[in-house]
Amino acid sequence: MKDTEERSEAVQDDDLDIPNSACLDYTDQRVSLVTTSGTRITIGCESLLSSNRNQRCLLVGRQASTSDVRIQHGTISRKHAAIFFLDRSLVVKDLGGKHGTTINDARLPCNGSAFLKDGDRILFGNANEHLFVVRIEPDESDANDGDTSTKQSSSNYPQRHDQKLLELAGAGLSGRDKRQAEISAMMATLDNAPVYQKPVLPTEQSFDNVVQDPQVQDESQKMASRAKKYQLPITNVLKIPSESGRRNSVTALAVDPMGARFVIGSTDNHLRFYDFAGMNRGRQTSFRTVTPEEGHWPVSCAFSNTGDRLIVGTTSVQPVVLDREGQEEIQFVRGDMYVTDQSKTSGHTAAVTAVDWHPFERNNVLTASADGSVRLWKLNGRTQFKKLVCDKVYSVKSLRGQRTSVTALCFHPSGREFAVGTSCGSIQIWNPQRASGRPERTLILAHGDGKPVTSLTYNIDGTQLASRSSEDDQVYVWDPMKVSRSSDLLATCAGAPSLHEHANVAFNQDGTILCIPTSESRSQTEGILQIEGKLQFYKLSDTATKSKLLLSYSTGDISPTIVKWHHKLNQIFLGCADGCSLVFYDLKMSTNGALIPSSKAGKTDDSLSILLNSRAPSGSAGVSGEIVTPFSLPMYRDEQPNESKRRRLDRKDPLRSKEPERPATGKHKIGGQTGGSNFAMFVADQSVSKTKPIAGRDPREALFQYSEGKSFIGGAYQGNESKLAEKTAEEDLARKGDT
Template sequence: MKKITFGKISSNFGQNASAPTGTIGTFGPPKAIEVLEDDREAQQVKEVMGITSFGKKAKSFDIQEMMSQVKATAREVTKKPLEDKPLEESSSEDDDSSEGESDGDLIGPPIPSTMPEKPVKSTKKSVEDSDADEDDDDDDSEVEEDEHFLPVSENTTMRHGLKAVTALTVDHSGARLASGSVDYDVSFWDFAGMDSSLRSFRTLQPCENHPIRHLHYSSTGDLLLVISGARQAKVVDRDGFEKLETVKGDMYITDMARTKGHTAALLAGQFNPCVKEEFLTTSSDGTVRTWDFYQEGKQHKQIIKCRAQNGLKASPTAVAYNRDGKVIACGCADGSVQLWDFRKSSVAPAAQLRRAHQPVEMTAINFSHVGDHLVTRSMDETLKLWDVRSLKAHLNQIGGLFARYDTTDAIFSPNDAMVVTAVSMQKGEKHGRVNVYDRKTFGLVKSLPVSDGSHAIRVNWHAKLNQIFIGGGDGHVKCYYDPKKSLRGVTLCVVKSHRKAQHSEVVSGQQVITPHALPLFRQERRKTSRKQMEKDRLDPVKSKRPDLPITSGQGGRVASSGGTLSSYVIRNLGLSKRVNDDQDPREAILKFAKEAEENPYWIAPAYAKTQPKPVLDMGTEGSGEDDGEPQEKRSKQ
């Protein structure tokens, strides 16, 4: 029998035809023979295919050599840069230093030695420093321009009504705007659907005869909170249809926590920026109440009682959420600023400042977008900036800002670099204005005028649209924008031409107008609904007029048969002669007396056999019946 062996198959079968060295149970040749055969086979494949190597070999690292290279690199970095050194020397040194490391990493053909060299300009350090300073100045100026950039190159006007616009809001996406006024109207504006005429697509009165004080869209933009002078707040959808109305409170209960709703007129309100179904309202009863949309306004969710320093209630005239929706800032009528955190307690404020302003109504209070600053606006003609982390003293203050309306706005710019506030028109001035101040220095950056003879009340600077909306005292909403840096919004409307009503120019038939034509051929002119209704009212059939009452018998229901029941019966019996109702009945009977006497028909034939002597002739002279009676019993003749 042949002995079964296992060996390595090689390309050279003649050399590997020697006797096997292993036995059953051993696989392959010894280790030394295997290594030699691998090297020999790899060399033969390289020669046949013309390949120098099959890839990179594993590098071997020497710790001492690496440490020396690190030290040399550190010395070169700390040395003064050689600026006047020729390019050839530096490139040769770089090539020498990196030759050992990059030999194995080179890909492609080598660089030709005859390649032209690029000259290098030598400069002095002072020149470089000056250039660097100029670049820094340019960068600073660009940053300053970006911080103080105002989109005010163009403006347009939207007409809300004839009275002051006291409420203004834009939804989060920037697709719609809502404005409210003291004339009880709320107008809805859709930027995508408007043309250059800038007309609102819907105007309604959600709160009947109550002026609109505040409007605010939810974070998703599908709901709108309407705050009016009534005790009940309303939530409507994007098209103005009512979705919720808060409950009224019991005004005879002293403890406001025991009532389900507000007991006095509302002052302000806002949706939670993070929780879309939560919103808050403030009232003259001294409370701030939070509501849940899904509870249908049947009862408030939480309540805050704002107190003055003497313990009496203080009406929160302005309120705002921070960006997380966790802290509520209240500006009260006693001039105090109170910060409430529901995560801690709703009994006492987390922070407060009693004399932030004079004891008058605070018109606006808003957090910065970062959340560490607070701006307040008051009827004492001041604008103040506060640090939320320390409310002991204001950071900046501006005075002399007249505010006629108690809803005058003060907001931050989208990048928090500026503070914007509205200023009303004083006596002798031609128009109100919107002032823009630098947040750090409170220096005036820009003063934007409003319409002539009008106050500036509401301001809204939308971050996505980069447009400034201003509500004026003459019923106009003015919008400032920049065609290059403002997106969507009003820029979509001003480029659309006004769409006119399309009139049909195709005439089906030739019309000849003849004023004296017959009624049969006369074309009826189209009348309005009111004229048609008046015409139908005169028609007894269409108006279903009841039957007229019966008068003298002429023109009534039984005029042909007379006005009495007897005449009606006679006519139905078929008598040919007409009975005259105006004739005397006695004369009508006596007219047939002679005929009845000569030719009796009704009475005489009935009594002819029983009573030969007529009984009707009693009491006449010559009769013997009364002869035996006394004189006093005789009938008088």
């Protein structure tokens, strides 16, 4: 019987394509995998399942019946990877899963393997909350008299101790007796004193322990000291993973004034809402995902000064206003595309490029478009067919007086003026209170001939204005009160290229440091373009024009696109081209925000959950994951509509289905419209009802009634009106026929 089991296990290893010389016995050193939460998994036979005692590798996967290291995540395969020793070296082998295995940010080839060393970081699939770090330490079993069970049953790992007791209790038994013994052992563990662990925040020291390279560790220490010297909150980072299956670039990002919620828009046409209070160290997902307009991705968004509403501009011509929960409140009217004068139409006629909310007026918003107009909207203003009509139009012209596209827009912190960047390269300062159709001040060719201004940002007091162009690797800082054709620069930040046209910049609280996300392509390897991303900080000097580069934070192959520096939280929000987002913070300088999820540990499984999950059938959810309650009340259901249900609901919605107006039914008039008629018939009926009925009357009599007191006779017939015919030609013929 034993030989049969060994042959079955050998076949299983052969199916995994594990070398015959692979093993799990390595007595010289203690090798383990440590997770970000502090859990340690020893690489050895003691970590194998009871059914895999003769196996030569440690199997990582999602299936409970075969996986020695089980990870419950949607991107983990049933048999995802194998870890074993080969020639006294630790090896990890990918088993051909869809989402693969990543070693130190480098993905292994399908069914490929790699040697591991101390400090290497292993990521299986996209389970970022289960990041493993390899630890190779001297074996201290001899110093503890060979009692390794005492070391593993310490208070740091109570769940591992309970699991071993359960396995020992059921050893040698089967069927009903085995289950009763396991239940008895489990009930006995409930009498033990509980062990409480205080959650430990991730610190700079914990990050340095992962990086074992002395050169890299020295650079990280220098970066930490510089960040502390210049008060930069970048010592810690919270990563918000991408929720879409593809690399959808982040194109819009906004944070509410209190810093409790933020939204991220990407090229998958979705806008995702995040709340820091609903996150923890193991879960950073959005609580709501909305689509502002089907087929158009968000390009710009901004919260109101009270944080209760959000304006979203997409690549369509109609911006929308959403509430704090993502429900649509107001949709703007569409302009007439056949009208060339933009001041004569009530909405945009081309794609929206930028939106912004008034700093103090909660009902005033600005929108810019490629049609060459900036429009001021009053949310409590006039509507047309339940859609908001703009209140004022500002037609933006180029140096030659021609219409030019608006590519950047931002309000002054005081709200008394706003800055506009155009595709022709000019910066224009407008006063929204004046009725004139000309800007207050204009700067021609800010970044050179033919280079559009794609980003404009004021500092907190409005004394500095930073501009950026997608076709230039420099960021310029201007004095907005002295903008003119001959204005001088306040500062220049060189060496800041970007591969994204919506890349922007951000000021710190006092306006002395400028944060710039940069990205550039290096080379191509096997047809894949290598991209290097950085987050650079420049010191703005009052005396020198050229700014000094203080710090350059490398984001690796992740290309940053949009940055927001929240001054109340003192945290930096960064959107990236792969769909993820990063929140930089400091444990001492920052408040709330990312500190909330970083201090909350995820839910841990107790001994009962471990037992039930281990006995769950293969492929079942066990007691973890989503709990389906099909017969619960609608208010307690947590179900996401599938694609077919969403389409069915969209067909019932007149706004999303673009259904034309239906004719009114019934005998009574509704809004001045008679029953059984459509809008065209209603207009025709109203126009006819205003005319005078002349049926059955003499046309001459009907016309002569308007000639009372007036003379329509020419000068040749003045005083001789009798020459006019008194009868029509038909009457004369009828009289001659009678005679």
